Amino acid sequence: MTDTVQDRPRIRRRRAKLRDGITPGLVIRYLVLIGTVLLTVFPLAWLVLTSLRNSADIFAVPVRVLPEAITFGQYIAVFSQYGLNGYLWNTVIVSIATVVLVILLAVPCAYAMARFRLPGAKVIVSILLIMRMIPVVALAIPLFAVFASIGLLDTLTALVMAHTASKLPVAIWLLMGFIQDLPKEIEESAQMDGASTLRIIVQIVSPLIAPGIGATAVITFLFTWNDLLLALTLSSSEASQTLPVGLTNFVSQFGIDWGAMSAAGVLMVIPTLIFVWFAQGLLVKGLVSGAVRG
Amino acid sequence: MTAAAQPAGRRWRRSPLAPSWQKGYLFASPALIVMIAILIYPLIYSFVMSFYRWDLSAPSQYFVGLSNYRDTFNSLGFKQTLRVQLIFSAVTIIIEVAAGMGVAVLVNSKLRGLKLARTLLLVPPMIAPAVVGLNFRWLFNGQYGLVNGILRYLGLPEAPWLSDPNWALVSVMIADIWQNTPLLVLLFLAGLQSLPQDPIEAAQVDGASPWGIFWHITLPLMRPILMIALMLRIIDTFRTFDVVWLMTQGGPGGATSLITVNAYQLAFQSASFGHAAAVSYVALAMSLLFLAVLYGAPWAARKLRRNS
Numbered sequence: 286m287t288d289t290v291q292d293r294p295r296i297r298r299r300r301a302k303l304r305d306g307i308t309p310g311l312v313i314r315y316l317v318l319i320g321t322v323l324l325t326v327f328p329l330a331w332l333v334l335t336s337l338r339n340s341a342d343i344f345a346v347p348v349r350v351l352p353e354a355i356t357f358g359q360y361i362a363v364f365s366q367y368g369l370n371g372y373l374w375n376t377v378i379v380s381i382a383t384v385v386l387v388i389l390l391a392v393p394c395a396y397a398m399a400r401f402r403l404p405g406a407k408v409i410v411s412i413l414l415i416m417r418m419i420p421v422v423a424l425a426i427p428l429f430a431v432f433a434s435i436g437l438l439d440t441l442t443a444l445v446m447a448h449t450a451s452k453l454p455v456a457i458w459l460l461m462g463f464i465q466d467l468p469k470e471i472e473e474s475a476q477m478d479g480a481s482t483l484r485i486i487v488q489i490v491s492p493l494i495a496p497g498i499g500a501t502a503v504i505t506f507l508f509t510w511n512d513l514l515l516a517l518t519l520s521s522s523e524a525s526q527t528l529p530v531g532l533t534n535f536v537s538q539f540g541i542d543w544g545a546m547s548a549a550g551v552l553m554v555i556p557t558l559i560f561v562w563f564a565q566g567l568l569v570k571g572l573v574s575g576a577v578r579g
Numbered sequence: 580m581t582a583a584a585q586p587a588g589r590r591w592r593r594s595p596l597a598p599s600w601q602k603g604y605l606f607a608s609p610a611l612i613v614m615i616a617i618l619i620y621p622l623i624y625s626f627v628m629s630f631y632r633w634d635l636s637a638p639s640q641y642f643v644g645l646s647n648y649r650d651t652f653n654s655l656g657f658k659q660t661l662r663v664q665l666i667f668s669a670v671t672i673i674i675e676v677a678a679g680m681g682v683a684v685l686v687n688s689k690l691r692g693l694k695l696a697r698t699l700l701l702v703p704p705m706i707a708p709a710v711v712g713l714n715f716r717w718l719f720n721g722q723y724g725l726v727n728g729i730l731r732y733l734g735l736p737e738a739p740w741l742s743d744p745n746w747a748l749v750s751v752m753i754a755d756i757w758q759n760t761p762l763l764v765l766l767f768l769a770g771l772q773s774l775p776q777d778p779i780e781a782a783q784v785d786g787a788s789p790w791g792i793f794w795h796i797t798l799p800l801m802r803p804i805l806m807i808a809l810m811l812r813i814i815d816t817f818r819t820f821d822v823v824w825l826m827t828q829g830g831p832g833g834a835t836s837l838i839t840v841n842a843y844q845l846a847f848q849s850a851s852f853g854h855a856a857a858v859s860y861v862a863l864a865m866s867l868l869f870l871a872v873l874y875g876a877p878w879a880a881r882k883l884r885r886n887s
Contacts, residue, residue, distance in 0.1 A: 310789070317685040322696050325703060325761060331725055332714045348728030394610035401603025409611070416618060418866055420818045422839045423859035424618065426846045427625035430635060450617030453610055482602060511707035513821040514839075518847060529709040533825065536713075543717055550710040557706045565698050568705070572762070573769050 329554070336360065336547035343544050359548035369549055371523050372531035379441055379516075379527060380509045383448040387456045387505045388498060390449070395460035396486050400472070410461075416454040424451060425518040432519060439521045447515050452505045459504070459571055463497030464490060500571030503564050507557060528553050625856040633853035647857035657858070659833050660841040663748060664862075667837060668816040668869070671755050676808055678756070679763025680801075684793060686764075687771045697768070700761035708758060712825030715754040716741065719826075744834030747827050751835045754822050759815070763808050770804035771797070809873055817866035838862040 335343060336359050338352040363369045398406055428447055429438070437443040471493075472485050480489070491498065513529040520526045526534075528549070535546040561568065604611075632643050651657050686693060703711070718725050719740035727737040740750045774797070782792050798805075820839040823829060829836035829844065836844070839862055846855030 314685050314688060314690055317682055318690055318692065318696055321682050321686070321761075321764070322692075322699055324757070325699050328711075328714055328718060328757060329702065329706075331718060332710075335717065344723050346723065346728075347731060348723065348725055390610040390613060393606040397603040397605075397607040401600055401606075403600050403603045403607065409607075412619070416614075418814050418818075418863065419622065420820075420839050420842075420859055420862045420866075422820060422842045422846075423625065423856070423863060424621060426842070426852060426855050426859060427621035427628070428617070429846070430852065431621055431624070433635065446617050450613050453614050453618070457610060482606065486606070507705055511709070511821075513707070513709045513824065514843070517824075518843075529707055529821070532709050532713055536825070541716075543720075543723075546713055547717070550713055553710055554706045558702065561698060561701045561705055565701055568701060569697075569765060569769070572704075573766060 332547050332550055332554075335543060336551045338544060340544055359544040360552070362542075363545050363548045363552070367531075367535070367545055367549070368523065369528075369531065369552070372526055372528045373552070375441060375444075375525055376510060376527040379444045379448065380506050382441075382445045383452060383509045384502050384506045386445065386449045387452050388502055391453055391456040391460055391501065392491060392498065393486055394453075395457045395464055396490060398457065399461045399464040400469075410458075413454040413458050416451075417458075421451070421512075421514045425514055428515070429518050438519060439525050441525050443519050444516060444525060444527070447519060448509045448512065451515070452508060456501045456505055459501045460494065460497055463494040467493055496567060496570070499564065500567040503560050503567055504571045507560060510553075510556060625852075626860060628853055629856035629860055631853050633851075633856065635850055635852055643853070647853045648861070651854060651857050651861065656833060656836075657841065660836050660838055663834065663836055664817070664838050664865070666748065667752060667755075667819070667835075668813070671752050671759070671816060672809065672812045674752075674756050675760045675763055675812060676805070679760050679808065680767050680805070682760075682764045683767035683771055684797065687768060697765065700764055702761075703758045704762035706758075708819075708821035709825050711754055711758050712822040715750065715757070715822075716826045719750050741827060742831060744831055747831055747834050751823050751826055754826060755816075755819065758822065759812070763812075766808055767801070767804065770801055774800050806873065810870060813869045813873065814866055817862045817869075838865070 334352060337355045337357070339354070339356050339358060342349060342353050397403060398409065403409070424447075428443075432438045432443045432447075437446075467490065471489060475485050475489055511529065512527070513533075516525075516527040516530045517533065520530065532546065532549060532553070535542060535549065628640070629647055630642060630644060631640050632647075633640050686696070719727075721727060721737070721739060721742060724740070726740065730737050738746055740746050778796050778800075779792055782796055787795075818839060819837055820843065823835050823837055823840055824843075827835045829840040838858060842855045842858040842862065845851050845858060849855075
């Protein structure tokens with residue numbers, strides 16, 4: 286990803302090649318790059334453009350590419366008419382609570398799995414990987430029955446519990462990799478000095494794997510934030526419905542109000558854009574290392 | 580493990596302070612208990628219940644053996660679901676992996692703007708599939724959608740993107756390909772950049788064609804990463820739900836009803852939980868089967884070659 290010292294001669298050679306001039310190959314490469322970027326960006330740009338139009342503009346035939354006038358009316362409507370703040374608040378609470386719980390539970394577990402010679406560790410690791418493969422609907426069906434029987438349906442607690450449990454396997458798996466990459470010497474000398482295991486985890490290992498914890502937290506947050514299926518099955522009223530479920534309500538309840546729907550969609554995507562922009566290194570590291578180790 | 584870590588590991592085991600495994604389980608147990616209670620127990624429960632007649636409304640639950648599975652495979656709806664799922668998985672996986680590899684190989688050089696492009700490519704895989712589904716539903720809207728608007732402007736025939744069964748499946752696949760190809764581009768780019776450059780440069784010196792270099796050198800070297808990409812996509816196509824649910828809800832007439840959509844409808848619209856549990860385990864079994872083929876086929880081919 287970033288240029289390391291060994292890469293420098295290679296870069297110099299490439300630069301020399303660049304100086305040779307524009308080749309047909311180079312033109313093709315740039316065309317592919319530009320085409321890929323345009324295809325990636327344009328559906329999202331269209332979502333943003335739609336959210337900034339008034340209703341007459343949205344239903345214009347033929348389609349107008351640029352809005353006649355930019356209005357924030359759809360964003361206001363989303364809050365005043367569709368009660369988006371309730372969905373937003375639920376989503377924020379569920380996502381943050383899940384991230385906190387997942388990190389608190391996953392760090393000691395990953396540490397124990399990476400550093401203690403646990404009997405059965407291999408079995409646990411393979412179960413973690415199988416959990417990654419389970420379709421969410423296979424979990425949603427029995428969870429609905431279980432939460433119905435203990436009266437937790439349609440509560441934020443149920444959502445946080447379900448998300449915490451379902452995001453833990455990937456989180457433990459990612460963190461194990463980061464801990465295994467640490468040299469053991471520091472922990473050993475701390476242990477010689479009489480530090481307890483808890484202290485080693487909190488004061489020594491956690492700061493050292495801070496990027497790993499960051500990557501795990503961001504990935505857990507986004508997957509919880511984006512989840513539709515668990516929220517759709519476990520919540521039935523506005524008391525616990527999250528944004529993705531709110532989006533389905535735009536379809537069924539009111540016909541489809543495309544302008545408001547687009548505004549809600551844009552608001553939902555904003556945290557993702559923030560994390561992609563400011564934490565892309567962490568995200569790529571987490572996604573790729575999780576994939577490669579899988 | 581590196582050479583430096585090896586002796587350290589040995590010392591650890593011999594040290595009088597060596598951590599006991601009981602203590603390890605003490606630290607692992609909170610997470611393990613949460614996963615057993617909220618993840619593994621419900622999954623086992625639903626697997627067991629897939630052999631029962633299980634209705635949330637009716638109090639009686641009785642053992643019916645394989646009949647939920649038999650009913651599933653005999654029902655007309657599920658045959659369609661299976662066909663839709665296989666087309667969806669095969670087409671999206673092939674296009675996503677091929678396009679991902681193609682783009683990655685072509686942009687893998689010092690191009691201006693590649694860093695920005697990498698950032699932008701991370702956006703589609705990370706945004707909510709629900710938003711992607713609704714957005715593509717809007718783009719493919721028959722009357723007011725941008726896609727038909729462009730076709731009309733160009734004087735081309737419009738397509739019934741979401742109202743025609745065959746086109747609906749195509750539309751859903753386009754949305755899935757848009758969302759998931761960029762992650763494969765990033766994965767392949769990371770892989771290409773970690774490849775040894777010597778064999779490629781040697782081939783260039785020998786005057787090999789770019790295509791020859793790709794086919795005979797790059798692709799074989801990329802095999803492990805290619806396998807990972809295929810594995811990820813196989814697992815995820817059998818988990819896809821959100822995009823389809825917001826674009827078509829499995830319609831029209833079940834034309835886009837993937838296995839997960841079918842399971843959801845059985846459970847939460849027909850209240851037939853036993854059937855739904857059976858169907859959701861069919862989805863898992865199929866993704867395991869695909870993975871077995873993925874890892875088994877090269878192994879079998881090697882074995883055959885060695886024997887002949």
